[in-house]
Amino acid sequence: MIKALKTIDKNTSLSEVDTPTIEDGQMITQPLFVGVCGTDLQIIRRQRPDPATILGHEGIARILESKSSKKGMQPGENVVFNPVDPTDQNQILGHNIPGLLQERYLVTEHAIDQDLVVPFPKAIDPMLGALVEPLGTVVYGHSLVSKAVNQSSIAIVGAGAIGIMNALYAKAQGYKQVLLINASRDHLDWCIQRGIIEEENTFIDSDNLADEILAATQGAGVDAVYMCTSRPNALAALSQALHYIKANGCIDLVGGIKDGDKIEDLPSVEDLNAVRRANFCGIPSDGYIETTTTAEGKQINLTGHRGTSLKHFEGVIENLRSHGDTFSKVISHIVSLEACAGLFNELAEGQVKEFNGSPYIKAVVDLSLTGHSIRNV
Numbered sequence: 425m426i427k428a429l430k431t432i433d434k435n436t437s438l439s440e441v442d443t444p445t446i447e448d449g450q451m452i453t454q455p456l457f458v459g460v461c462g463t464d465l466q467i468i469r470r471q472r473p474d475p476a477t478i479l480g481h482e483g484i485a486r487i488l489e490s491k492s493s494k495k496g497m498q499p500g501e502n503v504v505f506n507p508v509d510p511t512d513q514n515q516i517l518g519h520n521i522p523g524l525l526q527e528r529y530l531v532t533e534h535a536i537d538q539d540l541v542v543p544f545p546k547a548i549d550p551m552l553g554a555l556v557e558p559l560g561t562v563v564y565g566h567s568l569v570s571k572a573v574n575q576s577s578i579a580i581v582g583a584g585a586i587g588i589m590n591a592l593y594a595k596a597q598g599y600k601q602v603l604l605i606n607a608s609r610d611h612l613d614w615c616i617q618r619g620i621i622e623e624e625n626t627f628i629d630s631d632n633l634a635d636e637i638l639a640a641t642q643g644a645g646v647d648a649v650y651m652c653t654s655r656p657n658a659l660a661a662l663s664q665a666l667h668y669i670k671a672n673g674c675i676d677l678v679g680g681i682k683d684g685d686k687i688e689d690l691p692s693v694e695d696l697n698a699v700r701r702a703n704f705c706g707i708p709s710d711g712y713i714e715t716t717t718t719a720e721g722k723q724i725n726l727t728g729h730r731g732t733s734l735k736h737f738e739g740v741i742e743n744l745r746s747h748g749d750t751f752s753k754v755i756s757h758i759v760s761l762e763a764c765a766g767l768f769n770e771l772a773e774g775q776v777k778e779f780n781g782s783p784y785i786k787a788v789v790d791l792s793l794t795g796h797s798i799r800n801v
């Protein structure tokens with residue numbers, strides 16, 4: 425038997441499950457680090473119907489046993505996981521099929537064939553492997569937006585983990601001006617304190633926001649806006665963004681949008697989520713970007729995306745080689761599997777602003793930790 429974290433009806437506990445057995449073409453892996461993200465939170469609260477009871481879709485594992493002959497898939501190697509299978513959307517790691525929050529994870533031959541497990545270099549801190557999947561979505565977004573505009577000045581709306589990762593990525597690429605907007609001050613202050621962003625580049629989402637961003641950009645506005653805010657303020661924040669983006673700028677709809685959403689300020693866009701869904705796991709390879717006109721007559725570009733591809737993972741790994749320390753700043757807590765049960769049970773109850781006495785942004789589960797262990801980082 426092995427230990428696994430089981431989440432059933434909003435209740436999470438450490439349980440025992442059968443040790444997996446290996447067949448031809450498969451691998452047995454040992455999860456090392458697993459990230460906790462906003463979609464986990466929605467599953468824990470049963471706000472989405474995903475049936476998996478063992479969560480964990482952002483992670484890195486060591487190969488213990490392999491019956492695959494593929495390069496990089498040999499015992500002792502580390503691999504990271506791409507949770508979404510573009511050939512079968514009903515097989516999402518930690519959503520529809522058991523995830524990584526367990527001591528052993530069986531990788532199927534199909535997952536290996538489809539590049540859903542990607543070699544992770546030994547030279548990079550394995551803890552950063554837990555960030556590869558969310559950073560993959562960041563790389564995806566920035567590569568799409570780069571097809572439409574030259575990104576010198578950008579705004580990121582929402583200072584949750586994914587917004588912060590967008591900011592860290594933008595800074596690592598050397599964008600000239602990165603502005604971070606959030607509904608409340610707490611996360612912005614946390615980011616300033618860690619050197620993620622400078623105070624003058626942080627903004628509170630208010631009625632004056634557009635004027636403030638225009639002032640910060642000498643009246644020009646920003647080249648791109650990354651919408652990383654969650655509902656319910658996502659659509660209002662998008663309307664506001666239309667006022668401070670440059671003509672022909674590009675907006676990336678990262679999250680907070682649902683099917684059928686539309687806003688009056690973008691009269692020709694019938695379904696914002698259809699724009700977002702048009703890019704899936706790197707398909708189409710040219711990227712889908714919709715050019716549209718605001719109600720006030722400004723032409724802008726709109727894009728969005730779901731999932732990631734091998735190419736995005738490779739882009740992240742290259743970034744982690746040179747900027748690993750930068751990206752680790754988004755992690756607020758490192759917890760053991762047992763302590764993660766407590767975190768999930770708190771998340772099930774409602775918003776967790778603080779965990780173990782310090783602001784909660786993103787937790788990573790370190791499966792080598794035993795007992796009830798929580799480290800604020």
Ligand SMILES: [Zn+2]
Pocket residue numbers: 460461462463464481482558
């Ligand atoms: Zn996630």
